[in-house]
Amino acid sequence: MKKITIAIDGFSSCGKSTMAKDLAKEVGYIYIDSGAMYRAVTLYSIENGIFNGNAIDTEKLKQDIKNIRISFKLNSETGRPDTHLNGVNVESKIRSMEVSSKVSPISALDFVREAMVAQQQVMGKEKGIVMDGRDIGTTVFPDAELKIFVTASPEIRAQRRYDELKAKGQEASFDEILENVKQRDYIDQHRAVSPLRKAEDALLLDNTNLTIEQQKKWLFEQFNKVTG
Numbered sequence: 001m002k003k004i005t006i007a008i009d010g011f012s013s014c015g016k017s018t019m020a021k022d023l024a025k026e027v028g029y030i031y032i033d034s035g036a037m038y039r040a041v042t043l044y045s046i047e048n049g050i051f052n053g054n055a056i057d058t059e060k061l062k063q064d065i066k067n068i069r070i071s072f073k074l075n076s077e078t079g080r081p082d083t084h085l086n087g088v089n090v091e092s093k094i095r096s097m098e099v100s101s102k103v104s105p106i107s108a109l110d111f112v113r114e115a116m117v118a119q120q121q122v123m124g125k126e127k128g129i130v131m132d133g134r135d136i137g138t139t140v141f142p143d144a145e146l147k148i149f150v151t152a153s154p155e156i157r158a159q160r161r162y163d164e165l166k167a168k169g170q171e172a173s174f175d176e177i178l179e180n181v182k183q184r185d186y187i188d189q190h191r192a193v194s195p196l197r198k199a200e201d202a203l204l205l206d207n208t209n210l211t212i213e214q215q216k217k218w219l220f221e222q223f224n225k226v227t228g
Ligand SMILES: Nc1ncnc2c1ncn2[C@@H]1O[C@H](COP(=O)(O)OP(=O)(O)OP(=O)(O)O)[C@@H](O)[C@H]1O
Pocket: 011, 012, 013, 014, 015, 016, 017, 018, 019, 035, 132, 160, 161, 164, 207, 210, 211, 212, 215
């Protein structure tokens, strides 16, 4: 069967990667979490003195960006790809609240986006890929055969993230998570370069009242409609 490109965009913590991973596994496609790439650049910036408080040394990051290598390696225990930054597994570190609170200003920088989008387009050039993010259907793969835009209420998104962190035994504050979700949505929607928005030809999915199984079934149906 001819392979297609699938772009899943939407607001933070609304279930994009859950849907994308499940579909990719089901149909044997590559899965790429583009948010993990921006998170890895943010972690690099935190660890290499590019942040002074919330101020970003953009000149240093501009020089360093070509030395930031991001790759994904399958974790045999979780069955999911782990993010590696310059050869080091940073999957756990990039999910911290510190990275979450700093990632949107980093991802708003034009030269950072240029570098990430170029890498993402190389990853998807053979098709057979499911990529989730904010600008996949609008900028990275504007010709994707299947585009989905996911949304859910901020409160339910924060609750899901809170439950996830609690289940992992990590410290979490619901209010802090809700604030972060709203703040990232705002910055992501209002940045000058590739702001978060629904592509005109994307299908809208509000999963506020859907279970993981229901949204999985819905996505699989959309995939079957496109691939025939
Ligand atoms: N329909 C759903 N009902 C309940 N929980 C869900 C649903 N979809 C996803 N989740 C859970 O919500 C949390 C966030 O989901 P996920 O990480 O897939 O979101 P995301 O949109 O990829 O987030 P991010 O923007 O941070 O990349 C996870 O714990 C996931 O298991």
